[in-house]
Structure formats: structure tokens, C-alpha cells
Amino acid sequence: MATITAPTPQVRKEPRRKIWTSNGALIAYVFILPYVLFFTIFRIIPALYGIVLSFGEYSLGGSLELLGLDNYRRLFADELFWNALKVTGIYAAVAIPMTVAISLAMAQLCNRVMRGMSFYRSIFFLPVVTSPVLSGLVFIWIFSPDGPLNWVLGSVGIPATNWLQSSFWVLPSLALVSAWMNFGYNMLILLAGMLAIPQDYYEAAQLDGANAWQRFVKMTLPLLKPALFFVLVLETVKSFQVFDTIYVMTGGGPVRASYTLTYMIYDQGFGYFDFGYASAAGVVLLVITLIFSLIQRRLVGRSH
Structure with missing residues (x-):
């Protein structure tokens, strides 16, 4: 005689809400955005340009001549x-x-x-x-x-x-x-x-x-x-x-x-x-x- 097995109930999974799209996170991003922009403009970009500048010669006229590893x-x-x-x-x-x-x-x-x-x-x-x-x-x-x-x-x-x-x-x-x-x-x-x-x-x-x-x-x-x-x-x-x-x-x-x-x-x-x-x-x-x-x-x- 065949055994009848009750079907396993399917549990509906709620979609996981992404933390970075929550209202609190968006508000936090708005508040930290000015500092991130300030840090990027006055810290990161000058630092990267300084690395580029180390491979060249910069004149007061504003021109940059790349010299490789000479410096x-x-x-x-x-x-x-x-x-x-x-x-x-x-x-x-x-x-x-x-x-x-x-x-x-x-x-x-x-x-x-x-x-x-x-x-x-x-x-x-x-x-x-x-x-x-x-x-x-x-x-x-x-x-x-x-x-x-x-x-x-x-x-x-x-x-x-x-x-x-x-x-x-x-x-x-x-x-x-x-x-x-x-x-x-x-x-x-x-x-x-x-x-x-x-x-x-x-x-x-x-x-x-x-x-x-x-x-x-x-x-x-x-x-x-x-x-x-x-x-x-x-x-x-x-x-x-x-x-x-x-x-x-x-x-x-x-x-x-x-x-x-x-x-x-x-x-x-x-x-x-x-x-x-x-x-x-x-x-x-x-x-x-x-x-x-x-x-x-x-x-x-x-x-x-």
C-alpha cells in the first residue's frame, strides 16, 4: 500500500531590503556627501596629481613635460x-x-x-x-x-x-x-x-x-x-x-x-x-x- 506524504508547505521568502537603499542610509549619504566632495577635491585629486607631477617637470607657465623616472x-x-x-x-x-x-x-x-x-x-x-x-x-x-x-x-x-x-x-x-x-x-x-x-x-x-x-x-x-x-x-x-x-x-x-x-x-x-x-x-x-x-x-x- 503506497504511503502518502503530505506536501511540504512552501515558505514565502520576503525580499531582503537593501540597507543602502533605506531611508536612513539615504539621509546619511546626504549628510556625508559634502565632506566626501571636499575630501576628494582637496585631498585625493591633488594627491593623484602630485604622483603624476613626480614623473615630469612643471613650469610656472602651466605646462607639464613628462620625464619618466628622471626625477x-x-x-x-x-x-x-x-x-x-x-x-x-x-x-x-x-x-x-x-x-x-x-x-x-x-x-x-x-x-x-x-x-x-x-x-x-x-x-x-x-x-x-x-x-x-x-x-x-x-x-x-x-x-x-x-x-x-x-x-x-x-x-x-x-x-x-x-x-x-x-x-x-x-x-x-x-x-x-x-x-x-x-x-x-x-x-x-x-x-x-x-x-x-x-x-x-x-x-x-x-x-x-x-x-x-x-x-x-x-x-x-x-x-x-x-x-x-x-x-x-x-x-x-x-x-x-x-x-x-x-x-x-x-x-x-x-x-x-x-x-x-x-x-x-x-x-x-x-x-x-x-x-x-x-x-x-x-x-x-x-x-x-x-x-x-x-x-x-x-x-x-x-x-x-
């Missing part, structure tokens, strides 16, 4: 470029750890509940909104032979130093200015990451006998890796592209001890009007910055 051959054979690259590397090696360490220490200091902490956080953020030119002028006075820094050091028996005219001390001095200008913004990013860590973790570690340093090293730093990676990338880009404080405080001196790659790009482009050569140096700087960011992404930003 890059000339660049890699130029001792001035290698000196600027060395100065940039030394500056970055000093400025990045100094700024990140100060930012991390200040974020840990502000990561506590006490009266007036919001006021202190606002005070620490003030250097970020201060004009770099004004900051540079103030630090010229601080680092001058008769400035307050030498006065303080002289009170403990350390002889006065002309910091900005010393080939050895000029880059650490500029790195200190950069750390003072940027630590407030980085501090807020790291502080936000610290506040996102559940307090239950610290309480459990404290019950297990971990002291404050062990909790910071074993818990705070590993859980802070996303924010720390962002700060590292941000400081890497800023360090390789530093210009304003050098322009105001040293002008690339003394004897080109602070003549960074960014300052060389400015000098060649707007000092000698060699825009193609300056663009080639800019493309090299872009590649170097990208490589270091990818290395940091692999070493620090990798999620486990």
Missing part, C-alpha cells in the same frame, strides 16, 4: 635627500616614543575618579588647540640661552645650552615641542580606551594579588591595543610630515641638522620652484609612511 633617479642620487631622510628618521625615532609615552602616562593619570578631573583633562587638551606658530615662538624663548629652561638647569649646576643651535640637541628639542603639542589629543583617545575596559577585570586581578604596575602591564596595555595602534599611526604620520615647528623654530638648521624630508619638499618646491622633483620626494615620503604604518599594524594592531 626619481636624481632624487636617489642626491645627498641632500639622504640627509633629509636620515634627519626625518632620527626625529621620528625620538618623537614617536616620547609622545606616546607622555600621552599614555597622562591618560593613566586622568583615568581616576576625583574632584576636578574634568577641568584637568581640559587643561591638558589646551596645547592641541594652540597655534603651532605661537607654540614655536614660545618654545624659542624657552630654549634660548637666557630662557627659563637653562635657568632651571643652571640652578642645579648644569651649564647652559643653546638647544636650537646645537646639531645634537635640536631634534630632541623639536620632538619635545611636538610631544607637548600632541599629547592632549592622544591622551583623550587612550583615555577613552581605558574607560572602555570593564572594572571587573581590575577587581579580579587585585583579588589575585596583582599590584598597580602588573595590572597596567598585563591588562591595560593588551586591552588598549586598538587605541594604541591608532595613536602610533597618527604620530608616525605627524612625525614624518613635521613642518610647521621646524619652519618657525629652526628653518632646517643648524647646518641642516633639522632639515627633514617635508622641509626639503617645501624648499625644493617653493624655494627653487622645482615642483616635479619636490613631488617625487613627496611620493617617497608617502610610501615610507605607508610602510611604517603597515609594520605597526602587524606588530601592534593585530588582534589575537
Whole structure:
């Protein structure tokens, strides 16, 4: 006798509504469109044109003559470029750890509940909104032979130093200015990451006998890796592209001890009007910055 099987009811599938066509998404696109246009016109298009310009020679009359790889051959054979690259590397090696360490220490200091902490956080953020030119002028006075820094050091028996005219001390001095200008913004990013860590973790570690340093090293730093990676990338880009404080405080001196790659790009482009050569140096700087960011992404930003 044949078995009769009841037919399986067909479930009607509702068409999946595309997220990017919803009313909320369309409204969001309308709001972000001005920024996208602004970023495209003033960032992406000039960057692409700069890459094209690095393969040619641009005259003030507006004509562009393509030269192939001539600018890059000339660049890699130029001792001035290698000196600027060395100065940039030394500056970055000093400025990045100094700024990140100060930012991390200040974020840990502000990561506590006490009266007036919001006021202190606002005070620490003030250097970020201060004009770099004004900051540079103030630090010229601080680092001058008769400035307050030498006065303080002289009170403990350390002889006065002309910091900005010393080939050895000029880059650490500029790195200190950069750390003072940027630590407030980085501090807020790291502080936000610290506040996102559940307090239950610290309480459990404290019950297990971990002291404050062990909790910071074993818990705070590993859980802070996303924010720390962002700060590292941000400081890497800023360090390789530093210009304003050098322009105001040293002008690339003394004897080109602070003549960074960014300052060389400015000098060649707007000092000698060699825009193609300056663009080639800019493309090299872009590649170097990208490589270091990818290395940091692999070493620090990798999620486990």
C-alpha cells in the first residue's frame, strides 16, 4: 500500500531590503556627501596629481613635460635627500616614543575618579588647540640661552645650552615641542580606551594579588591595543610630515641638522620652484609612511 506524504508547505521568502537603499542610509549619504566632495577635491585629486607631477617637470607657465623616472633617479642620487631622510628618521625615532609615552602616562593619570578631573583633562587638551606658530615662538624663548629652561638647569649646576643651535640637541628639542603639542589629543583617545575596559577585570586581578604596575602591564596595555595602534599611526604620520615647528623654530638648521624630508619638499618646491622633483620626494615620503604604518599594524594592531 503506497504511503502518502503530505506536501511540504512552501515558505514565502520576503525580499531582503537593501540597507543602502533605506531611508536612513539615504539621509546619511546626504549628510556625508559634502565632506566626501571636499575630501576628494582637496585631498585625493591633488594627491593623484602630485604622483603624476613626480614623473615630469612643471613650469610656472602651466605646462607639464613628462620625464619618466628622471626625477626619481636624481632624487636617489642626491645627498641632500639622504640627509633629509636620515634627519626625518632620527626625529621620528625620538618623537614617536616620547609622545606616546607622555600621552599614555597622562591618560593613566586622568583615568581616576576625583574632584576636578574634568577641568584637568581640559587643561591638558589646551596645547592641541594652540597655534603651532605661537607654540614655536614660545618654545624659542624657552630654549634660548637666557630662557627659563637653562635657568632651571643652571640652578642645579648644569651649564647652559643653546638647544636650537646645537646639531645634537635640536631634534630632541623639536620632538619635545611636538610631544607637548600632541599629547592632549592622544591622551583623550587612550583615555577613552581605558574607560572602555570593564572594572571587573581590575577587581579580579587585585583579588589575585596583582599590584598597580602588573595590572597596567598585563591588562591595560593588551586591552588598549586598538587605541594604541591608532595613536602610533597618527604620530608616525605627524612625525614624518613635521613642518610647521621646524619652519618657525629652526628653518632646517643648524647646518641642516633639522632639515627633514617635508622641509626639503617645501624648499625644493617653493624655494627653487622645482615642483616635479619636490613631488617625487613627496611620493617617497608617502610610501615610507605607508610602510611604517603597515609594520605597526602587524606588530601592534593585530588582534589575537
